[in-house]
Amino acid sequence: MDNQIKPPAFLNVEAKKKFQTIYAALNADNKWRDGDEIALSALCASYQHWVEAEKAIKKNGDLCFTTDTGYRQQIPEISIANNAMKNMLSFIKEFALTPRERTKLKEMILKEDNNADDEMEDMIQK
Template sequence: MRGRKPKPTVLKIREGNPGKRSLNKAEPNAPGDVPSCPDFLDEVAQDEWFRISEILTDMGILSTADRAALAAYCTVYSRWVHAEEQVKKFGTIVKSPEKGFPMKSPYLTVADQAMESMRKFLVEFGLTPSSRSRIRVETKKSAEDEFNAFVGAG
């Protein structure tokens, strides 16, 4: 199937369903628990896992169903960090191994590809300014507000 990916119903609701299209009433609900950090992630990826999972939990977005996507994001984040360290060490232009001609650093290519992968994951999780601006989150009401709404008081 071609075309745009369907947007999850929870995001359509948070955005106010601007297209006024019917919502998927049979969409599965993912369990809301925080997924466990995979053992295979390196130290940089694990640090990012705990940093970003806290943010996603506070946003009310993270689910145990997101474990693989979050692990993939953390993996490319770590790859980006390591590649950027090498770019800082060797520069963006290096000498080619054969004839010593200047060429783009392979680490810069790795960093650029990892950054593009990270951007895609960040958009999926609503973690870029533009993707976040399309999400509306219900504010939590206090018990007093709920009581007033129940009894019909202003």
């Protein structure tokens, strides 16, 4: 890869590795387009937030805390982890990084190829 895209500086080491891995895979498959670094950066930032929140949840040991008024509330890291996961999944779908999305993409490509053949057949028959 002579024109390597670098991950943004705000990502931690683990998220930068994910960025480079995903970029390399997309680039190798000729699926990388100009501007994709923005969405990939957002995906990796969401990944970073999710991992950090999950580590904080594990470290906390309790999913709730007691407020000054005596109510039990969910720790904020749970919401952070859930939101980061939702964001990640939406970006993962955009890049067709799940098995289901790759299957759908493959089916779309095959369908497009078949439609082109049908059009060609119609032209030949006329």
